[in-house]
Amino acid sequence: MGKPSLSLGLTIFVSLSLTASSYSISSSSSCSPIFLKPSSPSTSPKATPSDLLSLLGSKSQSSTINPLVAQELSSCFKFLVPFTPNVNKLCQQKYPNRKVLNLKQKGDLCQREEEDELVWWPPQPVLELARLAVDSGGDPAAIQRALDPTMITVPDVEGSKVNRCELTRTPYGRRFISEELNSYLEFLFELILARGPAVGLNVSLSRYDLFHGHLFLAIDTGRLGILFHAKEYPAYDKEVFPYNMGYCQGLM
Secondary structure, eight states: OOOOOGGGGGSOOBOOOOOOOOOEEEOOSSSOOOEEOTTSOOSSOEEOHHHHHHHTSOHHHHTTSOHHHHHHHHTTOOOSSOSSOOOOHHHHHHSSSOOSOOTTSOOOHHHHHHHHHHHHSOOHHHHHHHHHHHHTTSOHHHHHTTBOSOOEEOOOGGGTTTTTOOOSSSSEEBOBSOHHHHHHHHHHHHHHHHHGGGGTOOOOSSTTSSOEEEEEEOTTTOOEEEEEEOSOSOOOBTTTBOOOOOTTSOOO
């Protein structure tokens, strides 16, 4: 497949495709949620994407979810940071003003807690983006206005052009105007890379694996989130993965 490349995490730009969906998640006896159209016949209770967000919200929000659906969804959660904040006052004194961290350097317990805090309480530009999403009623244009108008050509990542692989819908992308917001997105990619193995998620920042995510807006609440995609193009294997996925798949 080629060697993983951390350089991909340093060239983050945004090619937005903000969409709203009315699809639902089927509930089964094992943790394998599958998106189905609402018209699909099923006797099992179903959850909407907003149910998933509610389950991760306050106690009053999570209590509105069907208990069977809540149990099914909860069984699928593996958190990279603790779900409930547990702030160490000593660590707060050690790093009182630091914002986005460099995960390429190994840190102590306090640095790990500082990373947790950045997920629980993101920097102000991230909160502002979320506020825009809510105030606009989930209008994608509100997010797009936060982007720098400068068009950035998609780089030739790990020989993608030679292989005729198109990793994005367009040959260009854009960054957010706020550099702190851009740095925070990079931080999230690096955090997934660093902590994934602890929950059984071994990923690499490469064009075959983790290289993008999708911003989404919840229809009912306007809440803003990011859905990261990993294992995007698994290598062809006649026994394990006998599926041809085109020019971007590559070889082992």
